[in-house]
Amino acid sequence: MELQVAKQAVRTASKLAHTVAQHHISSISKSDQSPVTVADFGAQAVIISALKQAFPGDPVVGEEDAAALRADDTLANKVWALVKEAAPHDKNLSERTNLFAAIDAGNYAGSAKGRQWALDPIDGTKGFLRGGQYAVCLALIVDSRVELGVIGCPNLGPRGGLFSAVRGKGAFWEPLFEESTPEKISFRHIESTKDATFCESVESGHSALDTQLKIAQSLGISNPPVQMDSQAKYCSLAKGDADIYLRLPVRMDYEEKIWDHAAGNILITEAGGVVTDMNGNLLDFGKGRTLKDNKGVIAAAKSIHSDVLKAVQKALL
Numbered sequence: 001m002e003l004q005v006a007k008q009a010v011r012t013a014s015k016l017a018h019t020v021a022q023h024h025i026s027s028i029s030k031s032d033q034s035p036v037t038v039a040d041f042g043a044q045a046v047i048i049s050a051l052k053q054a055f056p057g058d059p060v061v062g063e064e065d066a067a068a069l070r071a072d073d074t075l076a077n078k079v080w081a082l083v084k085e086a087a088p089h090d091k092n093l094s095e096r097t098n099l100f101a102a103i104d105a106g107n108y109a110g111s112a113k114g115r116q117w118a119l120d121p122i123d124g125t126k127g128f129l130r131g132g133q134y135a136v137c138l139a140l141i142v143d144s145r146v147e148l149g150v151i152g153c154p155n156l157g158p159r160g161g162l163f164s165a166v167r168g169k170g171a172f173w174e175p176l177f178e179e180s181t182p183e184k185i186s187f188r189h190i191e192s193t194k195d196a197t198f199c200e201s202v203e204s205g206h207s208a209l210d211t212q213l214k215i216a217q218s219l220g221i222s223n224p225p226v227q228m229d230s231q232a233k234y235c236s237l238a239k240g241d242a243d244i245y246l247r248l249p250v251r252m253d254y255e256e257k258i259w260d261h262a263a264g265n266i267l268i269t270e271a272g273g274v275v276t277d278m279n280g281n282l283l284d285f286g287k288g289r290t291l292k293d294n295k296g297v298i299a300a301a302k303s304i305h306s307d308v309l310k311a312v313q314k315a316l317l
């Protein structure tokens with residue numbers, strides 16, 4: 001039940017985002033940031049509305065709130081038009097005022113106990129604007145642990161990708177814009193870290209790319225890193241296109257947001273990988289809206305994760 005609702009909601013939001021992105025890429029004002037803002041609000045509205053109808057009691061930790069929309073009628077109208085087009089029959093979104101309420105319902109502060117959804121309506125906003133990778137990410141967290149994750153990646157592969165994982169049930173890929181049977185995915189088998197390929201952020205402000213390069217060298221890796229925005233990085237590992245995702249902090253005071261990692265976390269573990277922070281601890285999704293107790297992210301196949309962790313710790317000593 002949860003999986004079907006989550007997949008349908010992520011599909012609808014991904015289509016909405018894709019429509020805006022296509023239009024943005026073909027338009028002349030590529031420096032305009034507003035398309036991603038519009039898509040971000042629209043995607044959050046349709047997903048939260050679907051969740052609230054299926055699971056009325058579940059709180060949602062969503063990245064956005066509607067303050068900017070309430071203050072800008074033109075922006076609100078653009079989002080509203082998009083939402084009506086993407087989800088014309090949604091009873092919760094029959095009037096424009098409901099739009100604000102749906103978006104604001106993502107204001108949950110987070111909790112260590114019980115159920116909560118974590119939502120990043122458009123992850124990789126820079127990627128969205130560049131015509132690169134971005135992702136619509138939704139996860140169900142129960143008692144601080146991710147139980148289900150769904151990620152829509154409109155630009156990953158020729159048909160886009162809808163990635164999903166439920167604890168104990170494996171990780172799956174299916175095309176994003178057409179219905180078809182999901183295919184099981186997993187990490188690729190590599191004998192040694194020497195043969196590995198890194199996947200990392202494009203933004204040097206989000207991840208310490210210089211340190212990561214040194215770590216790759218210390219592991220004997222000669223393959224160039226694959227850089228992409230958003231949780232599409234977790235998807236690439238889970239389907240065996242890359243082997244290690246490192247996200248080492250640039251600033252120690254930055255707290256990673258739970259919506260930036262929750263869905264990817266279960267996708268990795270269900271595809272045969274391990275995710276820890278740079279101290280080797282599992283990520284704790286029960287500390288509120290951020291991963292307060294964790295610094296850095298290391299995702300890799302089970303067989304090489306401990307070698308990668310050792311190399312990270314040696315480099316940071």
Ligand SMILES: Nc1ncnc2c1ncn2[C@@H]1O[C@H](COP(=O)(O)OS(=O)(=O)O)[C@@H](OP(=O)(O)O)[C@H]1O
Nearest residue numbers: 122123124125126201202203205206228229230254
């Ligand atoms: N300083 C710092 N350190 C680490 N992470 C940060 C930092 N600042 C922002 N963010 C978050 O990074 C999210 C995007 O991560 P990516 O690795 O995809 O980066 S990027 O898209 O290449 O920019 C991005 O998510 P979106 O805003 O949804 O794109 C931010 O939540």
Ligand SMILES: [Mg+2]
Nearest residue numbers: 120123124260
């Ligand atoms: Mg994000």
